[in-house]
Amino acid sequence: MFPHRGVPFDLPRPRSNAFTPSPMSQGTVSKGPNDADVQHTPDEFNPFEAMADRFDRASDILGLEEGVREVLRAPDREVIVSFPVLMDDGRVKVFKGYRVQHSFLRGPAKGGIRFAPDVHLDEVRALAAWMTWKCSVVNVPFGGGKGGVVCDPRTMSRGELERMTRRYTTAIMDVLGPERDVPAPDMNTNEQTMAWIMDTYSMHARRSTTAVVTGKPLSLGGSRGRTEATGRGVMIACREALKTLGMRPENTSAVVQGAGNVGGIGAQLLHREGYKVVSISDISGAIYNERGLDVPDVLSYIKQNRTLEGYTECDHLPHAEQLELECDLLAPCATENQITSKNVDRIQAKLIVEGANGPTTAAADKVLEERGTMVVPDILSNAGGVTVSYFEWVQDRMGYFWTEDIVNTRLEQSMVAAFNDVDKARRKYDVSMRIASYILAIDRVASVYRLRGLFG
Structure with missing residues (x-):
């Protein structure tokens, strides 16, 4: 606020x-x-x-x-x-x-x-x-x-x-x-x-x-569940990616950039799933505690004070240093162009799950790909918001509204199915998760174009 x-x-x-x-x-x-x-x-x-x-x-x-x-x-x-x-x-x-x-x-x-x-x-x-x-x-x-x-x-x-x-x-x-x-x-x-x-x-x-x-x-x-949908989708993407890497939430340290509807809710859901969230940031800067943050307390402090400034039981860091922290999982949930050619060599995360749109530049992406760092791309991992937006549009048009449990269940089904489809494309074409996502998306849109034909 x-x-x-x-x-x-x-x-x-x-x-x-x-x-x-x-x-x-x-x-x-x-x-x-x-x-x-x-x-x-x-x-x-x-x-x-x-x-x-x-x-x-x-x-x-x-x-x-x-x-x-x-x-x-x-x-x-x-x-x-x-x-x-x-x-x-x-x-x-x-x-x-x-x-x-x-x-x-x-x-x-x-x-x-x-x-x-x-x-x-x-x-x-x-x-x-x-x-x-x-x-x-x-x-x-x-x-x-x-x-x-x-x-x-x-x-x-x-x-x-x-x-x-x-x-x-x-x-x-x-x-x-x-x-x-x-x-x-x-x-x-x-x-x-x-x-x-x-x-x-x-x-x-x-x-x-x-x-x-x-x-x-x-x-x-x-729609019920809409406010939490993007953050929930990020959490689901993290969970599915950990399965692919043979990792478990309780053994995973996480850095979350952002504390709004994506980063804040995503961090809270990761915390509930057993992840050790060691860092969160907002517009004023980042906080860090290697033993793990009490995420509900952090979010309560932000709600009350409108900033992370002054929060205790942690170290305060500049935004740039947060991205370079040693961690298992990095979730950039703020804005575009956060991981670039200028800082990619200092990124230490084993897994990156993008909650924001376009947080990783194409140049940095290629470095991460060569290094073998798994990046779950924005067009997959933050698709929870548009999925529940679609549910809202459907409910408005039929004039009948679902419970939050139904919304969350259907969101999870959609996100897990999408992750599995992308992972199949990744293995089929031997490419990164990002390029696999683009392959899957472009192929589906191109197929519709061919079926509809060229008018005129």
Whole structure:
């Protein structure tokens, strides 16, 4: 939770088809991956290029036809909008927002919306593509989408956040809908944000449309188990990976980067399973205790103080040092580009399970692969969130809701099946878990493309 001028607002922690936006949206559409609006970053740290590197390696192994590669590599639609918001001090501020829909081949686009000052188009493109592969890996009938607004939500009041969210929703309304594109929470957005989006869409549609977003409050059609789903999926991925390596939870030391809905819940579930969680971090830094942390106490402290600063019975470390701790399991659950060519040689974990999107760069990935370090990739290990989002969408559309036990059981079945499918592909093609995940995902999407055929 961050303070917003005295108002508490819970923020969890860190060649397109033509489309003409409505005049209300003031939108422009990019012309593809070479669009001049893209914020260019060094190759290793450009998330879209990292995604493309893995895509190309998997496509080469599959022998994918060049035409199919072109179709699957490029986003179907990219929308850029600029919209005014009235701030609390009477100023009018113009914000920039994005929504990228990578693929509709397997169903509606699905993916989160993030609010952050460093959001840029290549990041949103990469995240949308990762969502396509993620949905395919766990066999959820969605394509990938992603959105973002360039802002610093920590400096904004609740009223400013609401007005910005509603104007952003109105600006991209033409591409949203239960059978078009279904957003969800992401970095610095939550169930309240989704409630505002659902209400804004419903007001324009002149009917309550609960299935237009997922990750909503329970009282507005949310699903039980959704908040914990991504962290639970990470825990399941850790457990299945340990089985593959012949390791046991009670003999496993774990470092978890992040303390939000993914890292915090993931750490708590690992603790319950018997892992010795030796380190957790938040935006202020990391804490470490080689004997193991009392994870419920740590999370209670964060809830009460909104930071890890001042927590006792531990050593305090900079973020960079946390990743380099000696441990059996490292779970990066914060943001992209955490394990790179600059620090990969100092990573000591035997197993890496990615809770965040894109925490390992392609360059670092190759070093870890050569070293023999198992990496369970983001498009598999953090797919718990989109799996339960799919369950929520299904429940909204049929108007009947499941118990939390049913949600968690079905999530576990989906995650275990996906892990086993990826592991079979890993052994079949003699590749890493990441490339096996891409092979499986791309093959499934390509098969649907061939069946549907080329229109026109």
